[in-house]
Amino acid sequence: MGRETYTGDVAFELRGHLGIITLNRPRTVNALTQLMCECLLVQLRDWAVDDTVTQVLIRGAGDRGLCAGGDVSSLYQEMVALQSQDGGEILPVGTPGYAADFTSEPFLADEYALNQTIAEYPKPFIALMDGLVLGGGIGVSAHGSHRVVTERTRAGMPETTIGFSPDVGGTWLLAQAPGRLGLHAGLTGAHLDAADAIAAGLADVLVPAEELNDLTQALSTAPVEVVLPKFAVAAESSGLVEAREWIDQAYSAPTVEQVLERLDELAPAHEQAGAAAQALREKSPVSLKVAHRAILAAEQLSLRAALEQEFTIAVHMLRSQDFREGIRAQIIDKDREPRWSPARLQDVGEGLVQTYFTPVPGRRLSEVQSL
Numbered sequence: 001m002g003r004e005t006y007t008g009d010v011a012f013e014l015r016g017h018l019g020i021i022t023l024n025r026p027r028t029v030n031a032l033t034q035l036m037c038e039c040l041l042v043q044l045r046d047w048a049v050d051d052t053v054t055q056v057l058i059r060g061a062g063d064r065g066l067c068a069g070g071d072v073s074s075l076y077q078e079m080v081a082l083q084s085q086d087g088g089e090i091l092p093v094g095t096p097g098y099a100a101d102f103t104s105e106p107f108l109a110d111e112y113a114l115n116q117t118i119a120e121y122p123k124p125f126i127a128l129m130d131g132l133v134l135g136g137g138i139g140v141s142a143h144g145s146h147r148v149v150t151e152r153t154r155a156g157m158p159e160t161t162i163g164f165s166p167d168v169g170g171t172w173l174l175a176q177a178p179g180r181l182g183l184h185a186g187l188t189g190a191h192l193d194a195a196d197a198i199a200a201g202l203a204d205v206l207v208p209a210e211e212l213n214d215l216t217q218a219l220s221t222a223p224v225e226v227v228l229p230k231f232a233v234a235a236e237s238s239g240l241v242e243a244r245e246w247i248d249q250a251y252s253a254p255t256v257e258q259v260l261e262r263l264d265e266l267a268p269a270h271e272q273a274g275a276a277a278q279a280l281r282e283k284s285p286v287s288l289k290v291a292h293r294a295i296l297a298a299e300q301l302s303l304r305a306a307l308e309q310e311f312t313i314a315v316h317m318l319r320s321q322d323f324r325e326g327i328r329a330q331i332i333d334k335d336r337e338p339r340w341s342p343a344r345l346q347d348v349g350e351g352l353v354q355t356y357f358t359p360v361p362g363r364r365l366s367e368v369q370s371l
Contacts, residue, residue, distance in 0.1 A: 010036045011061075012043050016220035017054040019047045023140075026062025031071040032136045034107035037114050040140070044117055055124040055224055057216060058140060065131025065154070066141060070111065072162065075104050076327040079318065108167070108314050109368040111136060112307045115169045119143035119303055124224045128216075129153055129197070130209055139168025142202045143303075146224050149194040149235075150209040155202055158189035163284040163326030163338065165291040165313050165356075172306035175298035177201050180251035181240050186295050187256070187288055188279040192240070199238035206235040239272075246270045256280070256288050257345050284322040284338070285345045290356045309357070311365040316356045 013020040021040065023030035047053040060066035118125055118140060127141035128148050133155040141147060142155075149155070157166040157174065166174060166186050174182030177200045185192060185200060197203040207215055211231050218227045240247070250262040250273060260280055267274030280288060290313060298306040317323045321341050329338035342348055 008035075009033060010039050012039075014053065015217075017052060018216075018220040019043075019050075019053045019056040020216065021056065021058040022061055023058070023067055024061045026060070026064065028071065029064045029068035029132050030060040030062070030066065030137075031068055031073075032111060032140070033071050033074070034110055037107070037110040041110065041114050041117060044114075044121065048122055053123065055126060055219065056121070057126040057128065057219060058144070059128040059212070059216070060131070060137075063131065065137070066127070066129055066133045067137030068132045069135030069137055069158075070107075072327050073331060075107075075318070076324065076332060078104055079324045079327075104318055105315060105363070105368050109311060109365055111139065111168060112311060112365060113369050115139040115143055116304060116307060119169065121145070126219065126224055126228075128212055129155060129203055130212060133197075134158055134191075135170075136168050138170055138173065138202065142173055143169055146205075146228060147203040148205055148207050148212075148215070148228070149197050149203040150207060150212070151194060152209050153194045153197060153203070154191040155197045156189060156191045157186050158191075160187060160283040160287040160291055161189045161326065162330050163287050163320065163322030163324070163340070164317055165287055165294055165310070167310040167314055169303055169307055169310070171291070171294045171298040171310055172301065172303045173202060174200075174295050175301075175306075179244055179248040181244065181247060183251045183292070183295050184247045184276065185240075186291055187251075187259075187283070188276050189283070190279070195235040195238040196240045198235055199240045205232040207231045208233060243270070243272055246273050250276070256285075256292050259292075260345070284326060284340045285342055285348045286320065286322050286340070286352065286356075287317075287326075288345065289348050289353045290317075293353060293357070308365050311368075312359050312363075313356045315360055315363050316358075 009025045011022040011024050025031060047056055124146055125144035126146040127144040129141050130150045131152050133141055135157060138157060157170045159166050174186040181200050194206045215231045246266045250266055251259055253259045253262050260277055263273045263277035325338045329335055
C-alpha cells in the first residue's frame with residue numbers, strides 16, 4: 001500500500017521503493033505552475049537522500065497527456081497588466097523605468113532548476129511521456145534517465161508558435177539530435193510521435209499505453225533495468241529519419257532565410273519540405289532567428305550553460321510584443337492570427353537578435369531562483 005502526500009496540483013506517493021510524482025491538473029493537461037515546480041524540487045531533493053526510495057517516476061493525471069507545458073495564461077495576464085502600467089508598452093530590460101518586478105522570472109528560474117535537478121538526479125528517473133508532452137512537459141521528462149513514450153505520444157517544443165524560444169533545456173536537447181533533426185523540430189514546433197521522439201533523442205523506449213499501470217506497479221518492486229525491457233516494444237519507422245536527407249540539406253543553411261529558400265527549392269520533390277516552409281512562415285520571425293541561434297550555440301554548451309542562455313533569452317522575451325501576441329492568438333483569443341512585429345524575417349536584424357542574448361545584471365539564473 002502506498003503512502004500519498006497531496007499538495008494540490010501535484011501528488012507524491014511512495015509505493016514500495018518507488019517514488020511516484022503525479023502532475024495533477026488534468027483540465028489544463030497538467031500545465032506547470034511555480035508552486036508545482038517548487039514542490040517538485042523539494043520532494044526530489046528529499047527523495048535523493050532517502051534510502052527507502054531507489055527510483056522515481058513521473059506521470060500525468062487524466063488521459064490527455066503528461067504535461068502540455070508551463071501555465072502561459074498566467075504569464076499573459078502579468079504581461080498585459082505591466083503593459084497597462086507602463087502606458088501601453090512593456091519597456092525593454094535596461095530601459096530606465098522598465099518593470100523590474102516581473103514575478104514570472106522566478107517561476108521560470110525555478111522551472112529551469114527543476115530541469116537541471118532531473119538531469120543530474122542520482123537515482124533512476126523514469127518519465128511516462130504519454131499523450132501531450134510539450135514545452136515544460138519535455139523539461140520534466142526528457143532530461144530523465146529512462147524516458148517512456150506510447151502510441152499516443154505527441155512531443156515537441158512549440159515555442160516559436162507563441163513568439164517564444166525553446167527553453168527548459170530544450171535548446172540543449174534539440175542540439176543533441178542527429179544531424180539537423182533538432183533544428184527542424186525546434187523551428188517548426190512539430191509534434192513528434194513515439195518513433196520520432198526516440199529518433200530525435202527525446203525518448204528511449206515505447207510501451208503501449210494500456211501497459212503503463214502494470215509497468216508502474218512492477219517498478220515498485222524491481223529496478224527499472226530489469227522491468228522496462230519486459231514492457232518495451234519496437235517502435236514503427238520514424239518519419240524524421242526517413243526525411244533526414246532533405247532536413248539536413250535544408251537546415252544546414254547558415255541563416256533562417258536561407259533555410260526557408262532551401263525548403264522551397266526542395267518542396268517539389270519533398271512535400272514535407274513544403275509543409276515545413278509553410279510552418280516557418282507562420283512563426284514569429286524574431287523567435288525563429290533567436291531559436292536558430294540558441295540551438296546552434298547549445299551544441300557547444302553544457303546543459304547548465306544552455307539553461308543560463310535560455311533564461312537570458314526569456315528575461316527579454318517576457319517583455320516582447322511577440323510573446324504576448326503569440327499567447328493571445330493561440331491560447332487566449334484562439335484566432336490563430338498573430339500579428340508579429342517585425343512581420344518579416346528580413347526585418348529582424350542581427351542587432352535585435354543579439355539583444356536577446358545579452359545578459360542583464362542581477363538577472364542570472366542563480367540570482368533569480370527562489371529556492
